[in-house]
Amino acid sequence: MTRAVILATLLIAAQVRTADPVRRGLKESDFPRTIKVSDNVYTYEDFHAGDEKFTTTNMFVVTPAGVLVADGQGDVAATKGLVDAIAKVTPNPIKYVVICSDHGDHTGGNAAFPAGVTYIIHPTSKAILDRQAEGRGGRGGPSWRLPAGAQLVSEKNPLTLGGEDIEILFLGRAHTGGDLGVYLPRRKILFMSEIFLNRVFPAMRSAYPSDWLGALTKAERMDVNIYIPGHGFTEIGDVSKEELRAYHKALETVIAEATRLHKAGVPVEDAIKQANWGEYSSWTLAKSQGPIAIRKVYEQIEGTLP
Numbered sequence: 001m002t003r004a005v006i007l008a009t010l011l012i013a014a015q016v017r018t019a020d021p022v023r024r025g026l027k028e029s030d031f032p033r034t035i036k037v038s039d040n041v042y043t044y045e046d047f048h049a050g051d052e053k054f055t056t057t058n059m060f061v062v063t064p065a066g067v068l069v070a071d072g073q074g075d076v077a078a079t080k081g082l083v084d085a086i087a088k089v090t091p092n093p094i095k096y097v098v099i100c101s102d103h104g105d106h107t108g109g110n111a112a113f114p115a116g117v118t119y120i121i122h123p124t125s126k127a128i129l130d131r132q133a134e135g136r137g138g139r140g141g142p143s144w145r146l147p148a149g150a151q152l153v154s155e156k157n158p159l160t161l162g163g164e165d166i167e168i169l170f171l172g173r174a175h176t177g178g179d180l181g182v183y184l185p186r187r188k189i190l191f192m193s194e195i196f197l198n199r200v201f202p203a204m205r206s207a208y209p210s211d212w213l214g215a216l217t218k219a220e221r222m223d224v225n226i227y228i229p230g231h232g233f234t235e236i237g238d239v240s241k242e243e244l245r246a247y248h249k250a251l252e253t254v255i256a257e258a259t260r261l262h263k264a265g266v267p268v269e270d271a272i273k274q275a276n277w278g279e280y281s282s283w284t285l286a287k288s289q290g291p292i293a294i295r296k297v298y299e300q301i302e303g304t305l306p
């Protein structure tokens with residue numbers, strides 16, 4: 001344990017409910033940071049690329065037989081930061097990396113994970129990453145590709161690592177279509193990756209809006225004490241439950257507003273201007289993600305979602 005690891009108990013103090021580090025009372029220099037969530041479970045938060053600061057949040061589980069990591073960061077240097085942070089907590093090697101979100105901000109740094117780790121991924125996300133790796137071939141871009149031998153999880157894959165039961169779960173299509181969660185039954189912790197964006201406006205570029213609501217309902221019905229988001233801050237205990245519920249309500253409200261505009265016959269470009277997001281207009285990324293949400297819900301209603 002090092003001073004870089006912040007004890008979760010420190011987080012029990014009342015926190016401003018926001019994804020914005022400044023409003024939260026934090027400094028840019030506080031990041032990246034490692035948070036101890038329970039005995040052997042940690043999150044790692046580093047800033048997402050872009051002007052609007054918010055965190056991309058990963059989870060790692062330390063066991064005597066090695067470490068399981070859920071999601072990486074967006075580039076090799078940032079994910080190396082995660083790997084180094086894990087090494088400060090344990091000398092045990094990383095055995096598994098679960099690709100819960102296939103998006104670049106969670107996979108773009110995967111080359112920093114040690115060779116020989118076993119990747120776990122949903123078939124939909126594997127197809128997306130394989131396609132991207134082929135597309136990059138001729139352009140001299142990043143050369144990481146998902147190694148052969150990745151374990152595929154379509155519904156549920158229980159595994160045991162160093163005595164810790166770990167369930168890799170597909171709760172339905174949500175933010176990417178291949179969204180996976182990582183459930184720790186002993187600790188009642190569920191890492192939700194991009195199924196749960198804590199105080200970040202529902203980001204729908206590749207989303208399945210109605211299915212996403214179903215995935216959230218499933219998560220809420222599970223025996224969970226701590227829900228961990230893929231973006232936004234780590235919360236513990238009841239706050240994490242309240243924030244998951246708040247996110248669910250945000251997604252419902254955004255879908256309802258877009259649906260209202262569609263029913264009123266408002267053309268998509270006008271709907272983007274007219275949409276009233278209420279309290280969610282102050283959430284992180286509302287300006288950039290609001291228009292995308294309108295387009296996506298319109299596509300769903302019109303039956304043109306892929």
Ligand SMILES: [Zn+2]
Nearest residue numbers: 103105106194
């Ligand atoms: Zn993301």
